[in-house]
Amino acid sequence: MSKRLFAEFLGTFWLVFGGCGSAVLAAAFPDLGIGFLGVAFAFGLTVLTMAYAVGGISGGHFNPAVSVGLTVAGRLPAKDLVPYVIAQVIGAIVASAILYFIASGKADFSLSGGFASNGYGEHSPGGYSMGAALVAEIVLTFMFLMIILGVTTKRVPAGFAPIAIGLALTLIHLISIPVTNTSVNPARSTGPALFVGGWALQQLWLFWVAPIVGAILAGIAHKSLFGDE
Numbered sequence: 001m002s003k004r005l006f007a008e009f010l011g012t013f014w015l016v017f018g019g020c021g022s023a024v025l026a027a028a029f030p031d032l033g034i035g036f037l038g039v040a041f042a043f044g045l046t047v048l049t050m051a052y053a054v055g056g057i058s059g060g061h062f063n064p065a066v067s068v069g070l071t072v073a074g075r076l077p078a079k080d081l082v083p084y085v086i087a088q089v090i091g092a093i094v095a096s097a098i099l100y101f102i103a104s105g106k107a108d109f110s111l112s113g114g115f116a117s118n119g120y121g122e123h124s125p126g127g128y129s130m131g132a133a134l135v136a137e138i139v140l141t142f143m144f145l146m147i148i149l150g151v152t153t154k155r156v157p158a159g160f161a162p163i164a165i166g167l168a169l170t171l172i173h174l175i176s177i178p179v180t181n182t183s184v185n186p187a188r189s190t191g192p193a194l195f196v197g198g199w200a201l202q203q204l205w206l207f208w209v210a211p212i213v214g215a216i217l218a219g220i221a222h223k224s225l226f227g228d229e
Helices: 002-026 035-058 064-072 078-103 130-151 161-180 186-196 198-202 206-226
Strands: none
Touching (some): 002 186, 035 161, 064 078, 064 130, 064 186, 186 198, 186 206
């Protein structure tokens, strides 16, 4: 279990450091910024690379919502859920702390830019409402879990699941960065929010509730429609 938890810590660390780091450090870099497209690929690549690196140890969740969905679907023992979530959240916080240290090394750095936090209303990149954010996060997490559960069945050739999962997360970000800055991952949302404080912590509830609801629905749907494989 200690190896599995460290794998989840490391994978979530890389997801937050790589994904949020690309948003904070590189998205709007003068002249050569990577923009939304680059950030979307950065998140997808973090999951793809770490799923191959440590997925064989822990299952490669790196996301409390994924762990919840897999528990509901019967893929993860319920006794492992809380330790997995704790390891993931710690990984996200440590990644955010290191990213904050690096980002604050620039003279004009300010947390007022959001520090890649998720938000709705005036804190949504595109000004989307709380209702729009809630629905987007539920639907996108539901689809993310349906993909994860589908590509990890015995019907699918072994070894290709991380590619599909990484590309799915990329697509999810391409859809929803303008809406919420894209969460579908409560740990990813928690790390940056702790450093921004204020509005980010006040809105954090949505980025726990919506992904977990979407994950539970996917776990139920997949198990009901396709069985537990």
